[in-house]
Amino acid sequence: MIFEERKWAELAENMVRTQIAARGISNGRILDALAKVPRHVFVPEELRFMAYDDCPLPIGYGQTISQPYMVARMTELLDPKAGEKVLEIGTGSGYQAAVLAYLGAKVFSIERIEPLAKRAQDNLRKLGLSASVIVGDGNKGLPEEAPFDAVIVTAASTEVAQAWKEQLKDDGRILLPLRLHSGVERLLLLIRSEGKEEEQWYDYCRFVPLLPGVEKTM
Numbered sequence: 001m002i003f004e005e006r007k008w009a010e011l012a013e014n015m016v017r018t019q020i021a022a023r024g025i026s027n028g029r030i031l032d033a034l035a036k037v038p039r040h041v042f043v044p045e046e047l048r049f050m051a052y053d054d055c056p057l058p059i060g061y062g063q064t065i066s067q068p069y070m071v072a073r074m075t076e077l078l079d080p081k082a083g084e085k086v087l088e089i090g091t092g093s094g095y096q097a098a099v100l101a102y103l104g105a106k107v108f109s110i111e112r113i114e115p116l117a118k119r120a121q122d123n124l125r126k127l128g129l130s131a132s133v134i135v136g137d138g139n140k141g142l143p144e145e146a147p148f149d150a151v152i153v154t155a156a157s158t159e160v161a162q163a164w165k166e167q168l169k170d171d172g173r174i175l176l177p178l179r180l181h182s183g184v185e186r187l188l189l190l191i192r193s194e195g196k197e198e199e200q201w202y203d204y205c206r207f208v209p210l211l212p213g214v215e216k217t218m
């Protein structure tokens with residue numbers, strides 16, 4: 001199967017219509033971002049023919065680029081505003097970071113596997129998107145760039161790390177897939193406002209696990 005580069009915009013529009021709008025996401029800014037960010041750029045070459053399909057895809061090192069709907073859903077729940085400072089934990093391919101940056105957020109994204117971080121940073125730069133990728137352990141956040149308006153975690157965590165809370169503004173939100181039991185994960189949106197924190201629970205989902213430390217690669 002050959003991926004025809006010149007057809008990607010058509011494939012992306014079709015993806016938005018049949019997978020994202022059809023499942024109830026109606027925010028025009030988010031639908032536009034999903035239609036305009038070239039997802040195939042973030043997918044390994046041999047899988048590009050599947051880049052706009054309704055599924056996650058392997059990106060190497062045992063990691064995945066999330067399903068398009070999940071990226072749209074998490075973006076909708078996080079609702080980034082232009083100019084906001086957003087911290088992403090788990091850069092992976094860089095696609096989620098690209099969507100957030102396309103919406104005008106100033107994105108800092110942490111990845112523990114260096115070659116993935118490098119590939120993601122190259123692709124983001126090529127597309128002219130404002131997102132910085134940092135190699136590190138996302139459990140520690142990024143104190144040098146704190147405070148953040150929002151934190152988005154794209155690997156399954158068993159807890160809301162203290163560092164993410166400490167590095168969040170007084171009015172801010174944290175979105176993550178929280179692992180409740182083995183095999184059961186659910187999106188949790190933690191909203192901090194006027195000194196109070198509110199928890200909102202959303203979709204059940206499946207993510208690769210948030211791991212400790214930085215991967216040793218050669």
Ligand code: SAH
Nearest residue numbers: 065090092093095096111112138154210211
């Ligand atoms: N948002 C990505 C998908 C993420 S897959 C995309 O759009 O493609 C989850 C990623 O989190 C993997 O690349 C994994 O290596 C990374 N990860 C897992 N634990 C981490 C940690 N503690 N710190 C930083 N990255 C981590």
